[in-house]
Amino acid sequence: MKIAVIGVGAVGFFLCRYFLEKTDFTIKCADKSIRNLRRLKEFADTKRLTLHRISVNDNSTLEKLIKDVDLVINSATPAINRKIIEIALKHAVNYQDLASNLEDLINPEQLEYSQEFKRKGIVGLINTGISPGLTNLIAGELASKFESLDIIKIRIFEDQRPPGTIWSWSPKVLFSDILSPPLIYEKGKFKFREPFDEPEYYSYPEPIGRRKAYLVYGDEVSTLPRFLKVKNVNLKSAGSDIEFLMALYNMGLLSENSLKINGVNVSPYEILLKITKRVASIKEIIQKVKEGVLEEATFGLVVETSGKIQGERKTLRGYLIFPSIKELIRIAPGSTHVSYPTALIAGIMAKFIKKIQSLEQGVFAPEALPKVIRRKIFSELKKEGLNVALEELTRQKAIPIRIL
Incomplete structure (x- = not known):
């Protein structure tokens, strides 16, 4: 090909x-x-x-x-x-x-x-990275198990120590996403909220644990209700990356309102874009990790779904915690906790494009992929040492569910 x-x-x-x-x-x-x-x-x-x-x-x-x-x-x-x-x-x-x-x-x-x-x-x-991308794929797998689906919750976790050491993505794109009002799908309608609205403590899988998550904009919310029968969808994020961006937002440094400085009109946002360091190069990332400037960085995602299965209300979730940046020095030196998994997911999906084409044509997001393709992608991830875990959440414990 x-x-x-x-x-x-x-x-x-x-x-x-x-x-x-x-x-x-x-x-x-x-x-x-x-x-x-x-x-x-x-x-x-x-x-x-x-x-x-x-x-x-x-x-x-x-x-x-x-x-x-x-x-x-x-x-x-x-x-x-x-x-x-x-x-x-x-x-x-x-x-x-x-x-x-x-x-x-x-x-x-x-x-x-x-x-x-x-x-x-x-x-x-479309939308074939980690979030959006793998989140959509997991949502599609979980949704297939329900007779009726009430809600899809996407919970992202991005963390690095010390906070703000590297940009996981283009600063301009990150700032744009943060400034965008979070999109939610509620009772069958799209609605907007304020950035970082509706904070909650969410119990992520170990070793992350209970962390405070905030509403942020996510592309998944724009596609999931179009391809899956669901009443409510929202996306929240936790970890030092989102808290660092929230601090910039709360300090007014992402404001586009102009200020007059020495006779020149300029916004805090324009200044921030000018002085912000670019995304670190491969060599710079390797150096920062080896020298201990960047102690650790982690990305994880959870998709939680609730609805009815055989007439009973059930909650299922799927999750994956990707290799930390210290592990990535061995696997893919110079990649980040975001760039490597994004490339990996996109690459695996691309491998099956001809097979997808033989089954279905048109434009769609990963949640709409046929079951046979979903399973092939999960299988490829497993070969790469990344096992998407599915489980049923009960009051007493989490019960594992097999995908393959």
Whole structure:
């Protein structure tokens, strides 16, 4: 299979690396940064890999890159989802991305093209990282066990010591997400809340334990009610990463209201963007971990569902705690607690794009994948040492449920 990967930054690099190590795919990797491309060439100089320096504003070059592949993956920015989708449609190329742009924060723009994808006989698999992505897949698996589903709760955990040592994602994207009013789905309707609203103590699986979680914006909420019959959906996050961002928000440093400083109008948000360090490079991350500057960093996710099974009210949940950054120094040196799992999930889903295409066409999120594909993805994760745990929650204990 031929694949084009647009964007080889923190996630795209490890996505290309996954394809090189775990598949026989021919890969075109494209980025505007020579540094990013050189880094990939240093890792693997192979005939299966070609590197392309491009600007996403150059439609002609993008089209040449995409037109003869089987799958194009946007691992750059959701802002170019539409552009990549339209080129993919023109040449009947399967499409995949990591997140939605969501101009109105409710309607994923990719879904607008679903009928065109069906007519072309191709697949648009959207939101395929960890959150969104694996969270959606777990929600789909759990939902399949219910006769009626009342609620889906997504609980994310991001933590690093000391807080704020590295950016797990682009600061601009993180700030944008935090400033977006959290979307919830309540009694069959989409609604907005205030950032960090409705705090609660949630009992995460060990070793995380009980932590305070806050409402934040999550793409999952925009798709789950469209593909699963559910009445309520919300997403909350806990850990030092969210608490660090909440502190910036509460101090007014994310405010876009202008202030006059020495005769110049400027907002705290503009200043913060200018002075904030960029995402650390692979070498910088390795150095920070080895020198103890970054002591630890962890990412975990939980999907909890409640509804009726055989007439009885049940609560099921699925979860996965990913390798910590100290473990990643051995597994994927230079990756972070977010970049590595995001690339891994996207890579595994991409492996099955042809099989998905043979079963179903159109644009959809991972919760809509057929059972046979879900199980294959869970199986691949298990091979990578990542076992998604499912359990039934009762008052007395958690009872394990087998997926495979």
